[in-house]
Amino acid sequence: MNTLQTTHDWSRQLWRDNVDPEFLSALRQAITEHVVPHADAIDRDDVYPVEPIKALARLGYTSLTLPAQWGGQDSGYACCAAVFEEASYASAAVGISLITILQAQTLINLFAAPSLKQIVLPEFSKGLITAYALTEANHGSDIRSLDTKAVRSADGWILNGRKSFITSGSAAEAFIVLAETEVGVSTFFVRRHMPGVSSFKGENATTFGLRNGPHVDLILENVHLPADHLVGIEGKGVRQAVTTLDFSRTVAGAISIGIARAAFDSALKFASQRIAFDQTVLEFQGIQWYFADMMTEIDAARLLVYEACRALDAHQDIARYASEAKLLASRVATRVAEQAIQICGAHGVTENAPFGRYLRDAKAYEIAGGSSEILKNTIAKHLLKFARTTMQGDQV
Numbered sequence: 001m002n003t004l005q006t007t008h009d010w011s012r013q014l015w016r017d018n019v020d021p022e023f024l025s026a027l028r029q030a031i032t033e034h035v036v037p038h039a040d041a042i043d044r045d046d047v048y049p050v051e052p053i054k055a056l057a058r059l060g061y062t063s064l065t066l067p068a069q070w071g072g073q074d075s076g077y078a079c080c081a082a083v084f085e086e087a088s089y090a091s092a093a094v095g096i097s098l099i100t101i102l103q104a105q106t107l108i109n110l111f112a113a114p115s116l117k118q119i120v121l122p123e124f125s126k127g128l129i130t131a132y133a134l135t136e137a138n139h140g141s142d143i144r145s146l147d148t149k150a151v152r153s154a155d156g157w158i159l160n161g162r163k164s165f166i167t168s169g170s171a172a173e174a175f176i177v178l179a180e181t182e183v184g185v186s187t188f189f190v191r192r193h194m195p196g197v198s199s200f201k202g203e204n205a206t207t208f209g210l211r212n213g214p215h216v217d218l219i220l221e222n223v224h225l226p227a228d229h230l231v232g233i234e235g236k237g238v239r240q241a242v243t244t245l246d247f248s249r250t251v252a253g254a255i256s257i258g259i260a261r262a263a264f265d266s267a268l269k270f271a272s273q274r275i276a277f278d279q280t281v282l283e284f285q286g287i288q289w290y291f292a293d294m295m296t297e298i299d300a301a302r303l304l305v306y307e308a309c310r311a312l313d314a315h316q317d318i319a320r321y322a323s324e325a326k327l328l329a330s331r332v333a334t335r336v337a338e339q340a341i342q343i344c345g346a347h348g349v350t351e352n353a354p355f356g357r358y359l360r361d362a363k364a365y366e367i368a369g370g371s372s373e374i375l376k377n378t379i380a381k382h383l384l385k386f387a388r389t390t391m392q393g394d395q396v
């Protein structure tokens with residue numbers, strides 16, 4: 001394993017704690033034990049990290065924000081973001097494996113019928129792996145209409161269709177599926193073992209970043225679902241899915257912060273040791289300015305991510321802060337990864353160094369989970385609503 005990829009102990013002094021230090025200390029120990037040793041191989045072999053995820057679940061890290069009645073920890077979103085930040089410092093692939101679990105459990109917790117909640121929610125603390133299937137070959141950012149259809153049966157629903165680009169889909173034991181019904185797009189809970197459910201590695205399943213196994217196509221052929229597997233209100237699927245994305249976009253920002261910090265720390269370690277023109281590379285003012293810019297941007301994005309956590313906890317301005325957090329953090333991560341490579345010279349571009357992975361993961365997250373353009377639309381929508389309701393009639 002490359003030594004640059006282990007969690008740097010001194011990193012703890014550089015980056016301010018945002019949650020209880022004891023929580024962080026136990027978390028970092030768990031990441032060091034269960035994630036760090038596998039980080040290289042997960043990316044290189046493009047495999048879902050089943051064992052790391054099951055281990056984190058056993059320690060309660062995949063059910064932090066769930067209510068205690070469902071086996072969760074009732075925790076606030078700052079602790080949840082810390083899990084995503086620290087896990088992604090070691091492996092962003094583990095970060096996105098965690099996020100598809102958070103998405104499914106959040107949607108079910110917010111919208112599902114009590115009978116479905118009772119069965120499914122307690123499974124998360126036991127390690128249930130889930131995926132979030134919105135996208136189709138012909139519907140990416142725009143999911144207002146879909147080719148996957150659900151029709152009513154005598155005792156429930158029958159689903160037919162195909163979802164694409166499904167993160168965690170190679171290992172998921174259950175899926176949240178968006179499908180169109182008579183009255184509009186709706187949300188369903190589907191188990192992998194149900195007859196008619198299958199997945200395969202399509203031609204676009206392999207991405208250059210965020211590689212936690214192929215982003216598979218999910219096939220649904222006459223899948224019979226009980227009535228309560230419709231999650232929430234029929235026809236309100238897009239609203240529900242987007243509300244859920246507001247929760248996951250905040251922690252997606254934390255994933256990008258984890259990537260950015262890892263790239264920064266690795267470059268700092270290199271620059272502190274590499275000699276050129278009789279001094280360390282870090283002694284050059286030009287290089288110091290790179291670090292000053294990166295540190296400022298990481299601090300700013302980090303503040304915004306944890307502000308978005310406070311918005312989630314307070315149920316206020318969630319869409320605005322979640323979108324801002326992901327927009328800024330994903331951009332910062334890409335910029336930091338790119339500058340870190342520049343600082344490390346030839347070493348930065350070797351396959352042996354982790355920077356290629358950081359750059360690939362960071363860039364992919366400017367698209368996955370809501371592209372930067374869609375996030376800007378959401379922020380602008382918030383602003384327009386404010387301007388229209390507050391400023392109309394005011395003299396300029």
Ligand SMILES: Cc1cc2nc3c(=O)[nH]c(=O)nc-3n(C[C@H](O)[C@H](O)[C@H](O)COP(=O)(O)OP(=O)(O)OC[C@H]3O[C@@H](n4cnc5c(N)ncnc54)[C@H](O)[C@@H]3O)c2cc1C
Nearest residue numbers: 132133134135140141165166167207210364368369371373
């Ligand atoms: C690594 C990775 C993992 C993914 N995992 C999942 C998953 O688990 N589940 C899932 O359902 N999907 C997943 N996706 C798919 C992802 O959600 C879509 O790629 C994303 O929504 C964008 O859709 P698209 O690629 O079809 O782009 P398009 O919608 O075709 O857009 C193309 C370009 O146009 C821009 N654009 C589109 N609409 C607008 C607009 N209104 N205003 C301005 N610009 C616009 C986009 O931002 C983009 O730059 C994943 C994608 C990636 C890369």
